[in-house]
Amino acid sequence: MLLYISCGGSLSLSLSLSLSFSPSPFLLFSEPEPKRARRSLSLSLSLSLSLSLASSPIERKGGGGMEIDRAIRESTDRRLQTKYNNAIYVIQRAFALYKLEEVALSFNGGKDSTVLLHLIRAGYYLHMDKTDFCNGIQQDGLLNCPIRTIYFESPCAFPEINSFTYETASHYGLPLEIIRSDFKSGLEGLLKEKPTKAIFLGTRIGDPNAVGQEQFSPSSNGWPPFMRVNPILDWSYRDVWSFILTCKVKYCSLYDQGYTSIGSIYDTVPNTLLCIADSSSMEENFKPAYMLLDGRLERAGRAKKNSVKSENNSVPSNGLNIVDAHQSASYRASIIIVGDEYLFGTFEDKLGTALCKKLHDIGWQVSHIAVVQNEIDSVADEVERWKSTDDMVFLLGGLGPLHSDVSVAGVGKAFGVRLAPDEEFEEYLRQLIGNNYTGDRNEMALLPEGITELLHHKMLPVPLIKCKNVIILAATNHEELDTQWDCLLELPNINLVRTAPFKSKHLSTMLSEVETAQVLSKLSVDFPDIYIGCHRKSRLGPFIISFVGKDKTRVESAAAKLSQSFSEGAFSEADCG
Ligand SMILES: Cc1cc2nc3c(=O)[nH]c(=O)nc-3n(C[C@H](O)[C@H](O)[C@H](O)COP(=O)(O)O)c2cc1C
Numbered sequence: 001m002l003l004y005i006s007c008g009g010s011l012s013l014s015l016s017l018s019l020s021f022s023p024s025p026f027l028l029f030s031e032p033e034p035k036r037a038r039r040s041l042s043l044s045l046s047l048s049l050s051l052s053l054a055s056s057p058i059e060r061k062g063g064g065g066m067e068i069d070r071a072i073r074e075s076t077d078r079r080l081q082t083k084y085n086n087a088i089y090v091i092q093r094a095f096a097l098y099k100l101e102e103v104a105l106s107f108n109g110g111k112d113s114t115v116l117l118h119l120i121r122a123g124y125y126l127h128m129d130k131t132d133f134c135n136g137i138q139q140d141g142l143l144n145c146p147i148r149t150i151y152f153e154s155p156c157a158f159p160e161i162n163s164f165t166y167e168t169a170s171h172y173g174l175p176l177e178i179i180r181s182d183f184k185s186g187l188e189g190l191l192k193e194k195p196t197k198a199i200f201l202g203t204r205i206g207d208p209n210a211v212g213q214e215q216f217s218p219s220s221n222g223w224p225p226f227m228r229v230n231p232i233l234d235w236s237y238r239d240v241w242s243f244i245l246t247c248k249v250k251y252c253s254l255y256d257q258g259y260t261s262i263g264s265i266y267d268t269v270p271n272t273l274l275c276i277a278d279s280s281s282m283e284e285n286f287k288p289a290y291m292l293l294d295g296r297l298e299r300a301g302r303a304k305k306n307s308v309k310s311e312n313n314s315v316p317s318n319g320l321n322i323v324d325a326h327q328s329a330s331y332r333a334s335i336i337i338v339g340d341e342y343l344f345g346t347f348e349d350k351l352g353t354a355l356c357k358k359l360h361d362i363g364w365q366v367s368h369i370a371v372v373q374n375e376i377d378s379v380a381d382e383v384e385r386w387k388s389t390d391d392m393v394f395l396l397g398g399l400g401p402l403h404s405d406v407s408v409a410g411v412g413k414a415f416g417v418r419l420a421p422d423e424e425f426e427e428y429l430r431q432l433i434g435n436n437y438t439g440d441r442n443e444m445a446l447l448p449e450g451i452t453e454l455l456h457h458k459m460l461p462v463p464l465i466k467c468k469n470v471i472i473l474a475a476t477n478h479e480e481l482d483t484q485w486d487c488l489l490e491l492p493n494i495n496l497v498r499t500a501p502f503k504s505k506h507l508s509t510m511l512s513e514v515e516t517a518q519v520l521s522k523l524s525v526d527f528p529d530i531y532i533g534c535h536r537k538s539r540l541g542p543f544i545i546s547f548v549g550k551d552k553t554r555v556e557s558a559a560a561k562l563s564q565s566f567s568e569g570a571f572s573e574a575d576c577g
């Protein structure tokens with residue numbers, strides 16, 4: 001369903017002029033709150049085009065976007081200026097490529113779309129500025145921003161987000177098009193009703209949906225055809241807040257209450273990293289979003305989709321359901337060991353086994369352990385194979401500055417993303433190894449773009465690398481593995497969930513495999529939820545049968561059933577540590 005709401009703006013010059021003087025929308029807006037950080041705005045008298053218009057009605061009403069351009073140019077933040085210039089370039093390219101009525105801004109009141117809105121206002125002002133000078137048109141008509149603005153309104157949105165979106169649209173005269181259906185069908189309807197060739201989005205590298213996107217990316221297969229324009233794709237969390245604070249633009253009040261990335265009311269809470277410890281108060285208080293130091297943790301307040309699995313281990317009588325119940329309570333991991341030395345037989349891998357034990361101890365199943373060569377393709381193939389079937393994939397080895405250290409590149413290839421320099425990781429490496437790199441850029445700081453999360457912990461000299469559900473461990477011995485594992489268990493939001501531990505029982509017998517085979521085969525059918533494994537240390541020594549599962553009673557009854565099938569004393573309990 002599509003609703004068109006005119007908020008005081010229009011594509012027509014005269015209409016936008018008359019409506020922009022209506023005072024009511026502006027009353028909704030106050031100056032930025034005092035607690036927000038302010039930067040002094042020095043009024044330099046440089047002969048910039050924007051300053052030459054400083055006293056025009058555009059500036060007085062604040063609708064023309066020139067104040068944004070001026071705030072950035074007057075700031076001393078060189079990084080922000082570069083990011084701004086690049087974003088404006090992308091926006092101007094879009095305005096040059098498409099007719100104004102064919103482009104739309106996808107705006108949802110979030111911090112990224114707030115930045116995007118103001119960049120578009122500035123880009124539009126600069127674009128029109130050039131056009132008008134060419135055409136000899138006066139500037140005074142550009143009080144509002146007449147870019148079509150689409151908002152997918154949902155009953156699950158925070159009321160603060162909803163009202164901020166409406167107020168902002170009203171304030172800047174954005175012609176708002178409200179869509180009350182899911183993104184895909186909403187866009188199908190939109191494209192049928194109005195020719196829409198390009199849509200501006202506030203997507204940033206690091207967003208789950210940014211993988212593989214460029215600044216201009218056609219919509220995905222299966223989506224209606226349009227160009228996704230992502231002017232702030234390369235902006236960091238810090239860049240977003242530098243822009244908002246430098247330009248002193250209003251943002252949704254939730255960001256002053258500890259929210260750092262906003263989804264629905266059902267999956268978003270304030271970011272605990274901003275919680276202010278105050279034992280005297282019963283209430284939890286939070287610092288504003290711009291105080292978050294590590295932007296990589298901006299989504300720490302967002303619940304992970306599908307992260308909560310059923311812990312219900314109850315066993316129904318029907319065997320099929322037993323399997324389902326058992327599987328739903330288990331997480332699966334795979335382990336990939338990278339190293340030619342293990343394949344030559346020169347060294348024996350012990351860390352993989354130790355990691356299996358650690359995973360087993362937190363109730364996870366290890367589906368697979370592989371040893372691969374130091375080749376990007378070997379790593380990529382193996383990661384590719386397991387990343388979608390297992391909850392987590394662990395890589396051991398192949399991390400470092402050597403030609404044979406290919407784990408990071410292999411992971412990037414498996415996800416189809418390129419490697420890009422990671423400033424923060426580079427800084428850690430610099431602190432650890434000084435400036436003794438080969439070449440002018442540290443190759444170890446090239447990480448898979450858009451999917452890398454650095455896992456920080458005070459016990460780790462360098463954060464661990466996580467790409468989606470793949471974690472690259474940096475351990476070379478048991479002690480390091482123990483430390484890294486303990487850190488992983490303490491870190492929030494990485495989905496390494498402790499589940500019900502496995503229970504096991506081991507029986508030892510001097511009976512032969514031939515004598516026990518038939519009974520064991522029937523047991524495995526009767527107890528599909530229990531792993532029944534056999535092991536012997538020597539051909540002539542005792543034969544060990546293991547029963548492993550999450551339900552202790554089921555483990556016990558499977559073991560008891562085996563014992564009862566043979567003469568008394570044929571089995572004794574074995575301790576397999
Ligand atoms: C205007 C617009 C265009 C989109 N186009 C695509 C697309 O082409 N392909 C796609 O997979 N998702 C597309 N999406 C969905 C987004 O990738 C993403 O799921 C959405 O922004 C919600 O993010 P969240 O799941 O983190 O809340 C689009 C969303 C919007 C609002």
Ligand SMILES: Nc1ncnc2c1ncn2[C@@H]1O[C@H](COP(=O)(O)OP(=O)(O)OP(=O)(O)O)[C@@H](O)[C@H]1O
Nearest residue numbers: 106107108110111112113151152201202203261262
């Ligand atoms: N409901 C929506 N209506 C319109 N556009 C949307 C909607 N949800 C997402 N988008 C578009 O997708 C972009 C990315 O969404 P995302 O949630 O990552 O960023 P944000 O909401 O702007 O900021 P935050 O990360 O703080 O939530 C938005 O900037 C906006 O362009």
Ligand SMILES: [Mg+2]
Nearest residue numbers: 110261262263
């Ligand atoms: Mg959001």
